[in-house]
Amino acid sequence: MKTFLRQILLLLALVAIPTFSQVNDRSTLFHLKGKVKSVKLYCEGQLQNTCTFNAKGEWTYCDNQLDDTYSIIPGHDNFCEHERDEQGRLTMLYYDDIRVWHRYHFSYDGSTLIVTSGSQDNRTKTDKKYTYYHNTAGEITKYGYHTEETTCDLTMRGTETYTILARDSQGNWTKRKCTRSDGSPSVIQTRRITYFTSTPANKKK
Numbered sequence: 001m002k003t004f005l006r007q008i009l010l011l012l013a014l015v016a017i018p019t020f021s022q023v024n025d026r027s028t029l030f031h032l033k034g035k036v037k038s039v040k041l042y043c044e045g046q047l048q049n050t051c052t053f054n055a056k057g058e059w060t061y062c063d064n065q066l067d068d069t070y071s072i073i074p075g076h077d078n079f080c081e082h083e084r085d086e087q088g089r090l091t092m093l094y095y096d097d098i099r100v101w102h103r104y105h106f107s108y109d110g111s112t113l114i115v116t117s118g119s120q121d122n123r124t125k126t127d128k129k130y131t132y133y134h135n136t137a138g139e140i141t142k143y144g145y146h147t148e149e150t151t152c153d154l155t156m157r158g159t160e161t162y163t164i165l166a167r168d169s170q171g172n173w174t175k176r177k178c179t180r181s182d183g184s185p186s187v188i189q190t191r192r193i194t195y196f197t198s199t200p201a202n203k204k205k
Contacts, residue, residue: 024057
């Protein structure tokens with residue numbers, strides 16, 4: 001009986017885990033060029049967000065200094081259940097960190113990425129929609145947000161427009177100006193990007 005159950009579980013595992021010809025979150029979700037290992041985002045010199053990737057390009061970890069910390073690879077804090085489409089692109093992330101649950105849906109429409117999210121704790125339910133507009137080079141030029149907290153009847157919306165000021169040798173932006181629709185002063189954002197380094201095949205150990 002135990003052998004039969006193990007065989008069933010193995011069959012379910014083989015069916016439940018799809019195989020994609022190519023998964024590259026660096027490119028499809030973040031529009032990064034080259035073999036990026038990690039990205040740190042700073043706003044006016046203050047660290048805002050850190051994302052890491054494995055050598056295959058899968059998004060492995062995100063640490064948002066202001067909000068969530070999550071991973072789609074087992075072994076990290078707040079491991080996320082996730083789904084992908086037939087092209088290997090992320091379409092859903094979900095995790096429950098005991099205090100509050102979070103769910104993200106990703107939809108791709110040409111040069112536009114739309115992210116909708118929902119979260120809820122014991123008191124507040126929050127729904128958010130983020131829209132990212134990209135230019136032909138894949139760089140984000142405009143970002144729109146719409147947040148609703150249904151419990152306390154709070155709504156926020158607005159846009160941010162970006163002007164690229166500097167790029168690295170791979171073509172990824174490293175400095176940009178962010179202009180917000182609420183009339184607040186423009187801010188400067190920078191990125192510190194680390195790349196995987198390849199070892200030549202003929203290098204002796």
